[in-house]
Amino acid sequence: MRHGIHPPYGPVVFRDKAGDLAFLTRSTLAARDGLKTVVWEDGNTYPVVDVEISSASHPFYTGTARVLDTAGRVERFEQRYGRREAAR
Template identity: 80%
Template sequence: MRNEIHPQYGPVVFRDRAANHAFLTRSTLAARPTGRTVVWEDGETYPVVDVEISNVSHPFYTGTARVLDTAGRVERFERRYGKQG
């Protein structure tokens, strides 16, 4: 690999404010100078990235995902506008 072309890769805390959940992982987002940091459970200070959705708040992972009733929509459309053919 060539030197000095790859971004810095380091520990970052991703925080889901909607679910009040945070997790520590490694990412290249640590290189961005946002100035926001958080003191983690181990007493170290890490850069923090706020996310809107994580595995804790996503409907697919929480089991609250809704299935669209496409058959009901088609039937309603046919009743409203008449079946063609």
């Protein structure tokens, strides 16, 4: 890697307010100005990024995902637009 062209890579807390989950990881987002900070469990202060959805609140991972009814789509299409003739 060339020196001086990459943003700093440091610890950042990502917080999902909907799922009440926060985790500490490393990211280049730490270099952004205007990020809020939070005191983590280890007593250190880290920048925090609020996210709208994570594995704690995503329906797929929480088991609340709904299955869409795909049966009958072809039949509804054929009713609406008619049946296609067989290719010759």
